[in-house]
Amino acid sequence: MAKILDGRVVRNIIAADLTKKIKKIKTKPKLVIIQVGDLAQSNSYIKQKILFGEKIGAIVELKKLKEDFSQLDLEVMISNFNSDDSIHGIIVQMPIPKDLDKDTIINKIAPEKDVDGLTATNLKLLLENKKGGYTPATTKGILTLLYHYQIPIHGRNITVVGRSSLVGKPTAMALMNLDATVTVCHSKTKKLPHITKNADILIVATGKAKLIKDFHVNKDQVVIDVGINTTTQNKVRPSSGLLEKPESELPKIKLTGDVDFKEVSKIVSAISPVPGGIGPMTVASLFQNLLEAYKQQSK
Helix, strand or coil: CCEECCHHHHHHHHHHHHHHHHHCCCCCCEEEEEEECCCHHHHHHHHHHHHHHHHHCCEEEEEEECCCCCHHHHHHHHHHHHHCCCCCEEEECCCCCCCCCHHHHHHHCCHHHCCCCCCHHHHHHHHCCCCCCCCCHHHHHHHHHHHHCCCCCCCCEEEEECCCCCCHHHHHHHHHHCCCEEEEECCCCCCHHHHHHCCCEEEECCCCCCCECHHHCCCCCEEEECCCEEEECCEEEECCCCCCCCCCCCCCCEEECCECHHHHCCCCCEECCCCCCHHHHHHHHHHHHHHHHHHHHCC
């Protein structure tokens, strides 16, 4: 049986560290979450952020907007938050209504307050392996989990299944910056099992429940499952956005990863579960970014 890479354990360590650091500062780091609409799953993700923020002593403010809120008004709101010195981090909860331009809205956030690490400025810094930006929370969570369990990255062959701008691409870039040899697979990849089976570390972020089976892996492999898929009434559907936000214990809904845990955990050397793996790491990483943003803006 594989070693379980428990993100909840690491999250609690990070929470204790953040609590200790925040207690020492006079004004508290403040995160503003902008939500357009009222999706139940988004509400659950946001609740996890608010609870974690309260636990560590940060301030989390939710701006909940109606679904028909205009693009212009949203951009003006973000600009006002950018100018507010009491706000240190701004995130826009995804998904947002389709009539809104997601990229324009994200890039309206000042890079120094972009604690999700999704603006073009921060992604360019990641691409060029330069300091000063914020690593996207899920990518940061993956790296922190590997570090905690002393799983080496340098010189390893790592396969990332999934090429989203939210998880797959930034994770591949971050791993290359740490001297890993990275292969990125996607829906058009031929002979997927052959590629995944030859990886030292396999990271899966596709939003396709139980995509990875026993024949995709090998006995010496470390598997990181980033996918969150909800199962209700014996049907599986992908999350609204691949761990874009923290994993939550949704009532009466079973969460399933992109890896068939029952099959794969019998073969590989280590694996992150769903729930309890990368999900808890994502929210913790977000608040690590928030504290760093606070420090940078307080200089």
